[in-house]
Amino acid sequence: ACVFPPSISGSIRTVLKWQLFATAALAAVAGLIAGVHGALSAVLGGVINMCASVIYGVLLAVGTGGGKARGAHIALIAMFRAEAGKVLAIMGGLWLTLTMYGDIIPAAFFSAFVITVVAFSMAFFVRG
Numbered sequence: 001a002c003v004f005p006p007s008i009s010g011s012i013r014t015v016l017k018w019q020l021f022a023t024a025a026l027a028a029v030a031g032l033i034a035g036v037h038g039a040l041s042a043v044l045g046g047v048i049n050m051c052a053s054v055i056y057g058v059l060l061a062v063g064t065g066g067g068k069a070r071g072a073h074i075a076l077i078a079m080f081r082a083e084a085g086k087v088l089a090i091m092g093g094l095w096l097t098l099t100m101y102g103d104i105i106p107a108a109f110f111s112a113f114v115i116t117v118v119a120f121s122m123a124f125f126v127r128g
Contacts, residue, residue, distance in 0.1 A: 011126040012057035019050045019116040026115065030108035041105040045112030048093035053120055056086040 023046025031039030063078025094113075098104065 009057060009061070011123045012053060012060075014126045015120055015123040016050060016053055016057075018119040018122070019046060019053060022046065022115050022119055023050070023112050026108065026112045030105065030111075034105045034108060037103045038105040038108045041101075041108040042112040044097050044101065044104070045109040046116045048090060048097065048113060049116035049120060051093060052086040052089040055089045056082045056120075059085045 023043060026046065027039045027042040030042040034041075059082035060078055063081050064075055097109070
């Protein structure tokens, strides 16, 4: 079983599991097609969004007092802060990966990145 910080909601936990499974599947396929660098590229593409999802979940939980926000304005502010943290984490992860890893396989990297972004957007439909 995966261990998540207790403050992260059930829907975010579910989405993190989806992102993990998608990343693992894409890494396996990329590894078969492009070798070690393909697999590592897919893992890096997925991990960027998994880290960003954890940051989002933690910032949202902290901003709403563990899901007990006192008013819609508090929840809305917390969501904007969490989204900003997620975007900054994604930008930092993309920058670090694309500048530091010279043997990246772009198709594997961006496929995993995009699929894990889509998986996060499905959190809206998951009941926590």
